[in-house]
Amino acid sequence: MPEQFADLAQTTLASSINSSVTSITVSDGSSFPSSGTYSIIIDSEIMTVTARSGNTLTVTRNEFGGAASHTAGATVVCVLTARALRQFQQDMTLSGTLGSRPSAAYQGRLYLPSDSPYIYRDNGVSWDAYGPARKVTPIVTSNFAWVNQGGATVTSNGDALTLVDPAVASDHHRLYVQSITGSFTVTMLCAPYIFADNNQFGLVLYESGSGKLLTHGYNHFTSATWLQSNYWSNTSTYVATVFQQQLVNFAVPPTWLRIRVSSGTIFVDASTDGYQWRQLGSVAVTTAFTTAPDHCGIFANSSGTNADAGGTVYHYAAG
Amino acid sequence: MAYELFVNGAINTTLASGITNVATSLTVASATGFPTSGNFRIVVESEIMLVTAVSGTTFTVTRGVEGTNPAAHSGGTIVKVSLTGGSINQWRSDNFQTGPYSSLPSGREGDLYRPTDAPYIMRYDATNGWECFGPVWKRNPPKLSNFTKTVYGTDPGAVDTNGHVYGKLLGNNALNAVCYSVPVPGSTPWDCTIGFSFHAEFTPDDLSGPSGRELFHLGVCEFDSTNKVIRTWGVGYYNVTGQTSFMRQTLNMNTGVYVNYNRYGSNPGINRCDGAPPLWYIQIHRDAGGIVRNRWSRDGYNFYADDSTDLYSDSEITAPDSLAFFAINNHPSSALHFKFHHWELTS
Numbered sequence: 001m002p003e004q005f006a007d008l009a010q011t012t013l014a015s016s017i018n019s020s021v022t023s024i025t026v027s028d029g030s031s032f033p034s035s036g037t038y039s040i041i042i043d044s045e046i047m048t049v050t051a052r053s054g055n056t057l058t059v060t061r062n063e064f065g066g067a068a069s070h071t072a073g074a075t076v077v078c079v080l081t082a083r084a085l086r087q088f089q090q091d092m093t094l095s096g097t098l099g100s101r102p103s104a105a106y107q108g109r110l111y112l113p114s115d116s117p118y119i120y121r122d123n124g125v126s127w128d129a130y131g132p133a134r135k136v137t138p139i140v141t142s143n144f145a146w147v148n149q150g151g152a153t154v155t156s157n158g159d160a161l162t163l164v165d166p167a168v169a170s171d172h173h174r175l176y177v178q179s180i181t182g183s184f185t186v187t188m189l190c191a192p193y194i195f196a197d198n199n200q201f202g203l204v205l206y207e208s209g210s211g212k213l214l215t216h217g218y219n220h221f222t223s224a225t226w227l228q229s230n231y232w233s234n235t236s237t238y239v240a241t242v243f244q245q246q247l248v249n250f251a252v253p254p255t256w257l258r259i260r261v262s263s264g265t266i267f268v269d270a271s272t273d274g275y276q277w278r279q280l281g282s283v284a285v286t287t288a289f290t291t292a293p294d295h296c297g298i299f300a301n302s303s304g305t306n307a308d309a310g311g312t313v314y315h316y317a318a319g
Numbered sequence: 320m321a322y323e324l325f326v327n328g329a330i331n332t333t334l335a336s337g338i339t340n341v342a343t344s345l346t347v348a349s350a351t352g353f354p355t356s357g358n359f360r361i362v363v364e365s366e367i368m369l370v371t372a373v374s375g376t377t378f379t380v381t382r383g384v385e386g387t388n389p390a391a392h393s394g395g396t397i398v399k400v401s402l403t404g405g406s407i408n409q410w411r412s413d414n415f416q417t418g419p420y421s422s423l424p425s426g427r428e429g430d431l432y433r434p435t436d437a438p439y440i441m442r443y444d445a446t447n448g449w450e451c452f453g454p455v456w457k458r459n460p461p462k463l464s465n466f467t468k469t470v471y472g473t474d475p476g477a478v479d480t481n482g483h484v485y486g487k488l489l490g491n492n493a494l495n496a497v498c499y500s501v502p503v504p505g506s507t508p509w510d511c512t513i514g515f516s517f518h519a520e521f522t523p524d525d526l527s528g529p530s531g532r533e534l535f536h537l538g539v540c541e542f543d544s545t546n547k548v549i550r551t552w553g554v555g556y557y558n559v560t561g562q563t564s565f566m567r568q569t570l571n572m573n574t575g576v577y578v579n580y581n582r583y584g585s586n587p588g589i590n591r592c593d594g595a596p597p598l599w600y601i602q603i604h605r606d607a608g609g610i611v612r613n614r615w616s617r618d619g620y621n622f623y624a625d626d627s628t629d630l631y632s633d634s635e636i637t638a639p640d641s642l643a644f645f646a647i648n649n650h651p652s653s654a655l656h657f658k659f660h661h662w663e664l665t666s
Contacts, residue, residue, distance in 0.1 A: 046327055064327040080402070082325035089414050090429035095442055095450070110431070112442050112452050119440065119452060136439070136451045158420035158437025159451075162621050189454070191617040195565075312621045314438065314454045 002091035002106055004033035009078035013042065014055065019067040022059055026076050029055040039063060039081040042070045046081055101127065117273040132273055136189060139316035144297060147175035147206060148235045152300060152310075163201070164193070164310035165300035171198075173213060173235040177206050177297030180318055186296045187258045189274060189315035192218040194225065196306030203257050205266065205293035211235070214242070214288045215299060216259050216268045218311070222246075227255075229268040229281055231288035239288075243268055243281030256315075261285065261293065274315070321371065322427070323409040324354040331399035334363070335376065340389040343380060347398050350376045358409070360384070362401045363392050369405075423449055438618045456598055457514065457619025458482070461644065461662035466499035469547060471572045475646065475657075484659040488535075490520070490650035494575045498549050499659075500542045500643035504666035507609060512602040513539040513644040514619055514661025517554075521653035524561040528649050534558050535655040536566060537646040538601040541611075541639035547572040548637075549645055552613045553601050558649075567613070570647070598660060603642070619661060 009032045014025040029052055032038070038049050040057070046064040049057050061067045063083055092109045094102070098116040107124035118129035138159035146152070152165040152174035165174045180186075192201040202217010216229040229242040256271040264285050271277045285292050296318050302309040330352040338345045350373065353359070357371035357379070367387045372379035383389035385405040416424055420434040426443030433440055438454035460482045468477075472495035477486030488495045503509075519535050521527075528534050538553015548571050555566040569578040600616035604624075614622040642664060648655040 044328070081327050083327075085325055085410065086427070089410075089427075093414075093429040093431055093442060095444060112440075112450075133440070133453045133455050136453055138451055157621050158434055158439075160437060160618070160621055162623075164623075191621075193617075193623050308623075310623075312618065314618075 001036040001102070002109065003084050003088040004036035004038040005080065005084070005088075006031065006033055006038065006078040009033075011076050013070055013072050013074045013076060016070065016072045018069045020061065022061065024057050024059060026055050026057060029057065032057070032078060037084075037087065039079050039084050040076055041065075041079045042074050042076050043068060045070070046079065048083065115275070117275060134274055136274075136315035137317050139298075139313050141176070143178050144176050145178075147177060147208075147295075148173060150174055152176075160312050160314050161298075161316075162310060162312045163298055163300050164308050165302045166308050167196070167302045167305045169303075169305050171232075171236045171238065171301055171303050173200075173204070173215065173232070173299050173301045175204055175206055175213065175235070175295075175297060175299045177204065177295035178318065179294060180296050181292070181294055183262045184296070184319060185258065185260045185262075186318040187256065187274070187315070188298065188313060189256050190217075190298075190311045190313045192225075192311040194218050194220040194307075194309050194311070196302075196304055196309075197221045198301075198303035199307060199309035200228075200299070200301040200303060201309055201311040202299065203259050204297055204299040205259060205261070205289075206295040206297070207289045207291065207293050208295060210290040212289050212293075213299075214259075214266060214283070214293070215301075216242075216257055217299070219244075227270060227280070231283065242266075242283045242288075245280070259296070266293075321356065321358045322413045322424075323406050324357070324359045325402070325406070325410075326352065326354055326359065326400055328352065329399065331397055334392055334394050334396045334398055336394040337396075338392050340391045341382065343382065344377055345380060345398075346377050348376070350378075353378075353400060360401055360403050360406050361398050362403075363396055363398050364390065366390050366392070367401070367403055367405065436620055438620055454618060456617075457600075457661060457663075459661050459663050460484070461499070461659055463499065466501055466643070467544070467641070469498050469500065469542070469544070469572050469643075471496040471570075471575050477657075482660075484657075486646065486657055488646050488648035488655045488657065490648050490653040490655065492651045494647070494649055496549075496570065496572060496575070496645065496647040498540060498542055498572065498643040498645035500544060500641035501664065503541070503640055503642050504664065506666060508604070508606045509664065509666035510602055510604050511539055511642045512600055512616075512619070512661065512663040513553075513659060514598055514600045515644070516598050516658045516660065517646075518656045519556065519650070519653060520655070521650055525556075525650075525653075526558045526561055527651050528558050531559055532557075532649050533566060533568075533647065534650045534653075535646070535648050536568070537655070537657050538599075538644070539603055540643050540645045541603065542641040542643045543637055543639050544641050546637065548578060549643065550639065551645060551647075552603055553645070554599055555647075565613075565615070600661065619663075 011026045011028045044065045047059040048063045051058040095112045098113040104122045109122035111120040117134040118131035120127040199220045205214045211234045214231040219226045219228040225247045228244040256274040258269040260267040267282045269277045300310045332347045332349045335346040369381040369384045370378045415431040417433040420437040428445040430443040439451040475486035475488045533555035536555035540549040540551040550569045552567045600619045602614040604612045616622045646657045
């Protein structure tokens with residue numbers, strides 16, 4: 001419940017209090033909010049009320065002005081304070097899991113969930129969902145390094161990262177990767193820029209000792225866009241395909257891509273919202289790699305002289 | 320920028336010495352209880368001042384805010400903090416600011432931020448700092464009343480609706496074309512961007528219509544309003560390959576005759592038309608030297624230059640005095656539904 005405010009809420013202390021008690025009794029508490037937090041002032045001490053039961057107020061002492069003893073009959077008034085303003089602001093723009101969202105009751109309140117593809121607005125009666133939009137983590141590239149960079153570049157614009165590989169003939173994956181070992185999951189939301197045949201962009205796993213890699217992303221060929229996962233013995237030598245499917249009929253990016261490495265198997269997944277995932281394919285770690293991948297990241301491969309290849313990354317998380 | 324600050328209690332003091340009606344600093348007898356930095360409001364007689372900095376007992380002030388009159392005040396005049404209409408308005412503004420992503424405020428729990436250059440709405444979390452929610456594409460919906468309409472063939476009857484412009488260009492075995500224009504900026508450089516989505520009623524691989532023509536085409540264009548010639552840049556469906564592609568062309572809107580026609584690239588094929596993305600951003604960029612480049616984007620923020628050289632010779636169109644968004648339908652029987660979601664002209 002947001003911070004509470006009350007007009008002309010005034011009463012008196014029913015009995016004297018010392019400077020430390022946290023429960024006080026007033027002569028008539030009926031004009032004070034019955035739940036939520038709010039501020040009152042007695043003499044020159046401001047207290048925060050955290051609960052009211054009849055004429056008994058539970059308070060946090062000395063919000064402002066200094067804790068002091070107060071005598072029976074002292075005036076108790078509900079007041080607007082700096083703390084209340086600050087608290088009210090927080091209370092009107094909340095975040096957390098969808099399950100912990102409070103009941104709707106306060107028009108204009110926003111809820112930005114950490115696990116649901118919507119932004120919610122409280123209309124006073126129920127929560128309206130706007131979206132799809134979800135909590136995303138822009139890519140942090142401080143520990144990223146290039147493998148086979150060639151003429152490829154990355155540029156950051158408002159924390160979205162765009163990777164571009166200029167048009168060059170034949171396969172030559174440009175990898176922009178970070179170290180990672182053991183079991184891990186890497187997830188990305190991106191918009192691919194692939195328009196000429198064999199342009200590719202997506203996620204990549206890389207084994208630095210052997211030079212082997214596994215790609216999972218978008219590939220343009222036969223004049224269409226495909227979602228495809230392949231593994232390669234090096235940045236230019238194709239070995240085999242894990243999964244491929246042509247994207248048609250509005251099944252278009254930006255979509256979410258994910259690779260999971262777990263218990264000796266690599267799983268490639270896709271999602272339209274980052275929450276509901278579909279496993280597209282899998283391959284044994286030791287089929288695609290000599291031992292195991294030790295890097296993950298993003299890649300582009302123009303693989304032809306018709307057009308540059310690349311994409312913009314809105315979300316990237318690995319761990 | 321400093322946040323609006325609030326303090327409790329009837330904090331007041333007096334002016335240590337008199338001030339003129341234009342003084343931008345003042346000294347108070349005691350600063351006890353006042354915030355130790357800006358910004359907050361004080362009331363001196365009937366004047367409200369915004370305190371932007373505090374150094375000991377010296378306040379740096381903006382005079383006569385919230386419509387009050389700056390006046391001279393004598394030493395000893397009472398100075399008190401006050402909750403004002405302006406402070407509440409500023410508080411609301413502080414809570415949901417906007418600006419470049421690189422200028423994020425320090426942030427307080429619950430603050431919101433709308434970056435002008437990134438596809439997110441952001442919220443400040445006391446533990447995690449600024450968090451991104453999105454992606455939300457850039458949207459600046461055009462209003463038809465701000466544009467001049469030019470039609471060849473059948474008018475699409477476009478209307479402002481639900482935050483975008485919607486129209487339906489008939490496919491009636493004739494060229495139907497429309498553009499909605501505004502004057503070109505008086506100086507270069509400028510960028511003109513349209514964000515749109517569309518639905519063509521025909522199916523992929525349709526090779527009907529006049530041979531070697533687009534069955535539909537839409538995007539942004541330069542416009543010579545005297546000779547009614549448009550030079551386009553957008554997405555179109557080419558009835559030789561049966562593919563949707565980036566394309567550009569020059570069309571006379573008086574006669575329906577193509578002055579020039581250039582598909583972009585040798586085999587671009589952005590995708591089949593039924594696989595086109597839900598929202599395209601297409602931009603004409605003219606640099607200070609008059610060089611025109613075409614760019615496109617999927618989010619309205621991150622633009623991708625499709626060519627590094629000047630794409631046009633100006634002989635194709637004389638004196639383009641306007642910029643426009645446009646749609647063309649050449650299909651024998653199927654309608655093109657277009658939605659223009661975003662229009663941005665910066666210079």
